[in-house]
Amino acid sequence: xxxxxxxxxxxxxxxxALPYIQKYSNKVIVIKYGGNAMTDEKLKDAVMSDIVLLSLxxxxxxxVHGGGPEINDMLKKTGKESKFINGLRYTDEETISIVQxxxxxxxxxxxxxxxxxxxxxxxxxxxxxxxxxxxxQLDPQLGLVGEITxxxxxxxxDVLEKGYIPVISTxxxxxxxxxxxxxxxxxxxxxxxxxxxxxxxxxTDIKGLLENKDDDSTLIRMVGLSEVPYLKKQGIISGxxxxxxxxxxxxxxxxxxxxxxxxxxxxxxxxxxxxxxxxLGTQFN
Numbered sequence: 001x002x003x004x005x006x007x008x009x010x011x012x013x014x015x016x017a018l019p020y021i022q023k024y025s026n027k028v029i030v031i032k033y034g035g036n037a038m039t040d041e042k043l044k045d046a047v048m049s050d051i052v053l054l055s056l057x058x059x060x061x062x063x064v065h066g067g068g069p070e071i072n073d074m075l076k077k078t079g080k081e082s083k084f085i086n087g088l089r090y091t092d093e094e095t096i097s098i099v100q101x102x103x104x105x106x107x108x109x110x111x112x113x114x115x116x117x118x119x120x121x122x123x124x125x126x127x128x129x130x131x132x133x134x135x136x137q138l139d140p141q142l143g144l145v146g147e148i149t150x151x152x153x154x155x156x157x158d159v160l161e162k163g164y165i166p167v168i169s170t171x172x173x174x175x176x177x178x179x180x181x182x183x184x185x186x187x188x189x190x191x192x193x194x195x196x197x198x199x200x201x202x203x204t205d206i207k208g209l210l211e212n213k214d215d216d217s218t219l220i221r222m223v224g225l226s227e228v229p230y231l232k233k234q235g236i237i238s239g240x241x242x243x244x245x246x247x248x249x250x251x252x253x254x255x256x257x258x259x260x261x262x263x264x265x266x267x268x269x270x271x272x273x274x275x276x277x278x279x280l281g282t283q284f285n
Contacts, residue, residue, distance in 0.1 A: 017275040024274060025058040027198035028160075030256075031270065032188035033111075034066030034203065043267060044114065047203070050270040051165060052120035059274075060160045063122075064168045064191060066184035067107035074102050087240065091144040091181045096171075099181050103169040104128075111167050122165040127172040128179065130155040133187060135172035135180040146172045146180025148187065151194045189247040193254030200251045201273060202244055203264030208281035209245070211236055223284050225249055248284040258285040 031051065038044060055061050071089075072082050075098060083090040091099065104126040115122040127133030132155055135146030159166040170187035172180045185202060192200040209231075211218035223231070228249055231237045237245050241261075248259035262269050262281030273280045 020275045021057045024054075024198060026060065028060045028062060028192075028195045029054065029274070030062045030064060030188055030192035030195060030197045030200045032064045032066075032185055032200070032202045033264075034068065034184055038066070038264075039069055040265075043265065045118070046267045047264070047270065048111070048114045048118045048120070050268055052115060052118045054270070054274065055120055055165050062156060062160070062166050062168065062191060062195065062197075063111065064170065064184055064188040065103075065107060065111060067103045067169070070107050071099055071102050074098050085142055087243065088138075088142055088145055088183065089181060090142055093144065096144045096179055096181055100126075100171050100179060104171060108167055108169045115165055115167070120165055121163060122167050123159050124167045124169070125155060125159065126169040127182060127187065131173045132156070132168075133170065133172035133182060133190075134175060135182060136175050137178075137180070144174075144178055144180050146174065146182050148172065148182060148190050149175060151190045153191065153194045156191070156195065183243070185244055185247040186250075189251040189256075189259070190254075192251045192256045192259075196255055197251075198257050199274070200248065200256050200259040201270060202247065202259070202261045203269065204244065204261055204281075205263075205265060206241075207263045208261050209237065209241060213238075220282055221279070223282060225252060225284065228284075245284070252284055258283055260284070 033047060051061050051063060075082050108124040112122045112124045130152060132152050133148060134150040135148050138145045138147040156166050170182040170184045172182045174180050189200060207216045207219050209220045211220055228245060244261055251259045260273055260281050260283050262273050269280050
């Protein structure tokens with residue numbers, strides 16, 4: 001009897017998800033993946049299985065990833081100190097070589113392998129492929145940190161059309177011939193805009209935008225773009241949330257239907273956001 005009830009519950013969950021599956025079918029969803037969800041193995045498996053499930057449901061999932069902890073570990077192994085200026089990694093020539101090796105190599109290919117192990121088909125890409133991401137120097141003080149000048153999504157569309165999940169690491173071709181390190185949130189927002197994505201999802205280590213940063217119950221679920229300057233003035237959007245919110249605003253202004261900051265520490269957070277009425281985190285539109 002208990003098994004029958006469980007099966008009924010499972011059937012209801014699937015039935016309730018159907019309108020959302022239909023809504024997002026054949027639509028582009030850009031997911032930026034990083035933070036705690038990327039270092040916890042259980043969460044990592046949950047994220048990968050969620051992405052494969054959504055892909056099998058007919059959604060065009062584009063996965064853009066960071067890899068800060070892995071870069072820090074490699075720099076430490078080589079005896080090089082990690083240095084940050086205003087939240088951005090100072091990147092000299094030695095550091096960009098390590099960033100390129102770790103992000104485009106180990107981290108990217110590990111994610112491709114995990115997606116495959118979850119039953120998906122994925123191809124690893126980086127911003128250098130087909131000059132997908134082009135950039136110029138953001139600030140001489142930051143070294144080889146780039147500001148995006150152009151995004152070419154042809155190779156991403158080609159991969160999607162073949163039925164694969166593109167997994168993208170964010171280094172860029174410099175207009176001056178250098179390779180540049182690009183903030184993954186910023187790259188995800190620009191890729192989402194160029195792809196005319198239905199949704200941009202940023203997985204983070206917090207519940208979302210909080211009215212009181214020390215109280216999870218003060219989550220702000222919906223934010224209109226016109227409200228953002230006021231929330232900044234009030235100090236509700238502050239610190240590390242400023243660049244994330246700015247990425248969401250930029251994406252929506254450039255044509256993405258909506259952008260969400262959600263808690264990547266919650267198992268199956270992507271499914272909760274996309275396939276339920278309640279959703280998760282903070283939505284910008």
